[in-house]
Amino acid sequence: MREPSESPGARVAVHGLVTVGTAGYWWQDAESGAHLLRGDATGVRVCDVPAGPAGLTPLTVHPADAGPPVVLYGRPGGDYGYLSDPGAPDTVLARRPSLVHLARVPSATGGTAGPGFVYTGFAPGARLDDPPVDGLRVAVHRTGEPFAHDRAVDLDDGPLPLVTVEATGDPTAVLVRSTAHGVTTQRLLRLDPATGRSLLTPLPAAATPRTRLVLGADRWWHGEALGTPRAVLRAGLPGNAEAGETVVFPEGTALAWIWGTRRSLLVRTVAGRGAQAAEALYRVDGDTQEARLVAGGRPGDSFPEVAASPAADCALWLRVSRRPDGAAVGRTELLPDEEERARPLSATPWPAALPRTTRYCTAGDGNQVPVQLSGTAGPVLLLEHGGLTALANAPLERALEELARSGQLTLARAVTRSLVPAHRASGGERGYNDLLHAARLLREECGPQRPLLVLGHSMGAVGAARAVLLEPGLFDGWILRFPVTDLVGFPHLGIGRHWTGMLGDPSRTDQLSALTALSPLHLPLPADPLPPVLIQTGTYDTRADARHGLRLADRLRERASVTLSSYPVGHVERFCQAASRRAVAEVTAFVRGCPAVANDLEGAPQ
Template sequence: MRAIDESPGGPVAVHGLVTVGTAGYWWLDTHAGARLLRGDATGVHAVDLPEGPDGLTPLAVHPADTGPSAVLYGHPGGDYGYLREPAAPDAVLARRPSLVHLERVPSATGGTAGPGFVYTGFAPGARLDDPPVDGLRVAVHRTGEPFAYDRAVALDDGPLALVSVEATGDPAAVLVRSTAHGRTTQRLLRLDPATGRPGLTTVSAASTPRTRMLPGADRWWHGEALGTPRAVLRAGLPGGKEGGERVVLPEGTAVAWAWATRRALLVRTVAGRGAEALYRVDGDTLQARLVAGGRPGDSFPEVAASPAGDCALWLRVSRRPDGTAEGRMELLLDGEDRPRALSATEWPAPVPRTTRYCRAGDGNRLPVQLSGTAGPVLLLEHGGLTALANAPLERALEELARAGQLTLARVGTRSLVPAHRVPGGERGYNDLLHAARLLREESGARRPLLVLGHSMGAVGAARAVLLEPELFDGWILRFPVTDLVGFPYLGIGRHWTGMLGDPSRTDQLSALTALSPLHLPLPAGPLPPLLIQTGTYDTRADARHGLRLADRLRELAAVTHSSYPVGHVERFCQAASRRAVAEVTEFIRRCPAVVVHDLEGASQ
């Protein structure tokens, strides 16, 4: 490790937070490149990484307190990569970021016990340039041995399983979450200390995708329906399947998510008009204590903790008295009352936001946050771009809003649900359309209105334009999902049937067809200009989603389709990502309605 001697200049992206023992790790991206940093009681240091294969980039690094670290190398923004550790003579294709270190693993060849890890990957011989969709397995690896010797763990979920592994407070056990046929099962995988053979014990079935089991050293925490008004947190003794005593938080706070350390639980809450805060729940008393945030302007774009570690790490963005903002990495050790400030960086202060409310077709009131007061209005789904507030595109859009060239409208759309349970396209699928009606009513015809959809958010954006094209002056679909009928045959779409519905079933096929942007009836008149961006290495939203919609609409709209050598996410340090962001901002500026609006404004 190397000491940090200076702060990087220019835009910064912080992401990929990981905690190991009493240290926290994070990626720091700038135009010059990406660095992995370690923060602990001694300060902040840069972590030296081994050279990877030519043309590939580190997607994830899983440090170890002792011994070598495992690194996943793949295409920028991709989901698959070659998993390597310095002592092993080979590599294996794996998915990120499911990898958990174990303290002692007996050798598969009969040797003595040593450090190892459990990961989700594919059989030896699988290739990165043609990543398999089926065949994902859980495997146990011993450091220094060939990956070909790894023990595979049979889950008996069939070929449709989505699998992840998570650390626990037991150094010889991990939690395995697998989803098959729309049902998520949580199992505890524990290694026999003598033979190293894995044993599986089912601990609970996750009733919703937002269910969490967090097995710490002294408490097993259970969160149900996190991020919804029905969220509940419980604490039980190790081995308890559904938790025990309910965790009580201050009145008026809504639980968004939770992370466990060895001894405590860290809870992210939202209160009032979106004020964010972090509470720590002590494992002995179950008392919740505020440890960060709670003030207007505070937000926590990313948080990390592990039941195998002794600390929590987070990125806090706060507003200074002069109106500017600052991003700070903070570390909270078990047993300490206050977090330690590790590093700080300049942060583009977002334009002060005002909130409007639109009424969806099913009667629900949806918040629409407006940043800026001038220029065209760009409507986007609040969570549709990324979970991180410092994503390259969102930072670029904020810069335009501060310069008075754009007004951002973020709508808090609701989670997607299976199509056959969504009468008339409500519950998320049409929320962007209702927000657009509100914005058009407030601004009239004086200001151009554009809509942007990313990933699943592209479903709502595309539906809004195809259903009421007269509302919009342009639309942007980035790495989109557009085919709700053929998605099981595109990339990893076969794993989405529990979330979207199953088109192989006649009763669900009709509902999916009615919601799918690729299958909606086309309007008679022309459509506004359209920009579609796809990623060559995007295994989540397969590029064919965007290609098929572009081909269908060319006779009705001026369609620009661009493909970039990236996956589903972006980084500042990747030139292709910067080009993709620049294309979006340029498309907005050159949209015909925007050009006319700017000329009229200049002449007045």
């Protein structure tokens, strides 16, 4: 281990937080490379990561309480990789980042029980060159044994489940969540200590996509409809699947998400609206069930990443706040169960130094959609994506914030609503057209002379592309990054077959017409000229298959100036990867190079 060193002006990103025992782990990326850091009572140290296969990079590192970590090696930004366990003579293709360590796993060959883990992956022999999207299984592995000896868990969910495993407060049990056809099933997995057979106990099904069940040592926590006005948190006794007693929070506090440690629960909340909105973290102890404020609670604070595990006795988060001089700073902090205050571990300069202002646009169904603005000068760039805007360390967002801070760009983030099945979205509302309404607001607020561009990433590209195709005159350029564009053929692209519960099923006649009306690839092209478009795809993107972008680019070429670029990355970017930096640089160059923007910068009339 060695002390981490970063130059004061280095562009640093923090991500991938995980808690193990009394320690927190996280990646710290810079253009010079990436380090895995460990923070505990003794300070912060860099952890050595074992060398992986040639040409692959660590996607996820799973530290153990004792011994070397388990590492998932794959292509940069990818979703699949080879799971490597020290001592095991072979590897297995797995999906990140779902792995839970267990204290005792019976040997498949009849030996004594030893440490191991439960993971989601594929049968031995599956290849990274052609990662399967079906056949995902839960398997039990004993440390040091061949992966070919792993025991598969029979979930009996059919061929299309998306499966994750989560730690619990019981070191011999794992929570298994599987989603098929839009229905999420939750079960408790235990291993028979004598035979090693898997024992599954049904738990309450997830009533909504925002259901969260945390199985701590002292309490079982049940969060329902999190992130909505109907959110509620209940606490019950371990082993009791009933909802339990409701936990009370201060009036006006909205519950966004929850994470559990062995002894307590961490709750992210939001209170207030507009410039006075305040994000905060509360801790709820298992004995009193009293909610106590531990971090934040005032405008300007935010928590881009939070991590905790019922198998650990601490929580870890990245906290972004403003100093009195207006500069922003990011701090990684650890909260042990036995302490009342968080323990600062590391700090890094944060590029988002500009205060944000919030406007509200009225969507077509009457709902108020917030639009946050950073900066007051230059062209206006409107973007939307839950993952992009929530992770303040995303390479692109950091680069855009730096442009906003230097007065070269006004960055607008539309906090759009979750997509719903197409047949339930009358006229394209309920999220699909929110970016269009936000663009109309920005055109009114910023005036017709300032260039306006829109950016959509992943599923956010649906709203961005619809906005331009429906009203091209509003925009001076558009950018689609690793996009989803085909809402009719998506089940045959990448892992799209798992999205029918979220988007709708085009194999059903009653839903096909609604999906066709919403699909950017199938919208009628407008009579008015289309602004220039940049489309970026990832060679190893198994979420938003590259064919989504390729098909739309082919359709637009006769009507617009199309720049189509492919990068050897997956769906998630990191600073330390050269291809990711090139992709980010192409976006900023495209924004500056759009004719309307170039004319505006030169002071020429529009």
